[in-house]
Amino acid sequence: MTPEELKKAVIASFSAMDATELEDLLSRSILAATLYGKYVAGTEAAWPAGQMPAHIARMDITPLPFDEAIKYWQGKIPITADEFWKLADESRALAFSYSGGTRLEMVQDVYDAIDKVLEQGLTLEQFRDEIGQVIEDLGWPGYRSDMIFRTNVLDAYNAGRHKQQTDPAILARRPYWQFVATAGACPVCQGMHLKIYPADDPFWDTWYPELHPHCMCSVRTLSVDELDEFGLSVETEDITGKLFQPEDPETGAKLPPRPLMPPRGWGGAARFKQAWNPDLSKYSEELRQRFEEEQARRAAA
Ligand SMILES: [Zn+2]
Numbered sequence: 001m002t003p004e005e006l007k008k009a010v011i012a013s014f015s016a017m018d019a020t021e022l023e024d025l026l027s028r029s030i031l032a033a034t035l036y037g038k039y040v041a042g043t044e045a046a047w048p049a050g051q052m053p054a055h056i057a058r059m060d061i062t063p064l065p066f067d068e069a070i071k072y073w074q075g076k077i078p079i080t081a082d083e084f085w086k087l088a089d090e091s092r093a094l095a096f097s098y099s100g101g102t103r104l105e106m107v108q109d110v111y112d113a114i115d116k117v118l119e120q121g122l123t124l125e126q127f128r129d130e131i132g133q134v135i136e137d138l139g140w141p142g143y144r145s146d147m148i149f150r151t152n153v154l155d156a157y158n159a160g161r162h163k164q165q166t167d168p169a170i171l172a173r174r175p176y177w178q179f180v181a182t183a184g185a186c187p188v189c190q191g192m193h194l195k196i197y198p199a200d201d202p203f204w205d206t207w208y209p210e211l212h213p214h215c216m217c218s219v220r221t222l223s224v225d226e227l228d229e230f231g232l233s234v235e236t237e238d239i240t241g242k243l244f245q246p247e248d249p250e251t252g253a254k255l256p257p258r259p260l261m262p263p264r265g266w267g268g269a270a271r272f273k274q275a276w277n278p279d280l281s282k283y284s285e286e287l288r289q290r291f292e293e294e295q296a297r298r299a300a301a
Contacts, residue, residue: 019173066157067160069157070118070156070160077096077287078110079290081099081100081107084096086284087282087287088282090270091274091279091283093272093275094291096110096114100138109133109134113130118153124149147213154210154216158209158219161219162219163276165177166199170221171199174221174222176196177197178194178221179207179209179217180217180218181194181217182217185216186212187249187258188212188215188262189215190249191239192217195235196235198234202238205268206240207262207267210266215266240261242259243258
């Protein structure tokens with residue numbers, strides 16, 4: 001059986017299974033993987049120097065590409081910075097650019113490099129090599145390519161997660177979403193940490209991460225049973241704009257109160273919705289044409 005056939009067979013058997021059975025199977029698989037990991041760690045000391053036992057060395061653990069994230073990225077078209085800023089906020093989900101990207105070829109190079117990051121799992125260093133010419137031409141300091149790398153890769157991952165979380169089968173079983181801020185998060189995200197809203201609440205149109213440069217926050221799904229089990233409560237009002245007193249991420253000191261609001265142009269599931277169901281009416285004739293040509297070219301590839 002080829003890996004492709006195996007994948008199809010597994011997916012087919014999952015869709016025929018009822019959810020309890022699937023949960024049982026998954027939890028047993030996770031337990032088995034954990035025990036196997038413990039076994040490997042426990043026996044490691046006895047391995048001949050530098051050699052893995054054959055049954056472990058044989059295992060192929062190449063991570064799988066994140067299909068939904070790649071699809072989101074490939075649904076975008078690279079455009080110049082000028083064109084980009086003329087677009088309405090939501091339409092920007094369908095385009096890629098960066099400030100200083102005045103020539104289309106330069107934008108295209110960076111776009112292609114991020115595509116490789118998503119498809120082949122390039123590291124930041126490899127990404128920098130790919131766009132060496134752009135970095136040189138624009139005189140970018142290190143943090144600039146770092147930020148473009150993180151922002152766009154995380155955005156694509158979030159779009160991919162959002163796509164999975166809004167799958168009707170997942171929504172039916174896990175209808176609540178919880179915001180999870182990373183430790184040391186910026187003041188914007190601290191105020192949202194662990195807040196729970198229904199998945200279909202308009203709250204997420206504004207507050208789906210990422211919400212600022214280097215934002216590593218995420219959204220996790222919850223079932224009704226989990227709410228009960230952990231005694232979690234669902235927010236009943238939108239706290240956007242309410243005053244909140246954040247702590248300095250470095251010192252822990254209280255900062256002056258400020259309204260809860262993501263910086264303009266950041267965050268929100270509205271852009272993902274637009275990406276999955278493009279409305280091109282906000283595009284100029286020329287951009288619309290390019291978008292359609294690009295989509296047709298990719299569909300044919
Ligand atoms: Zn954040």
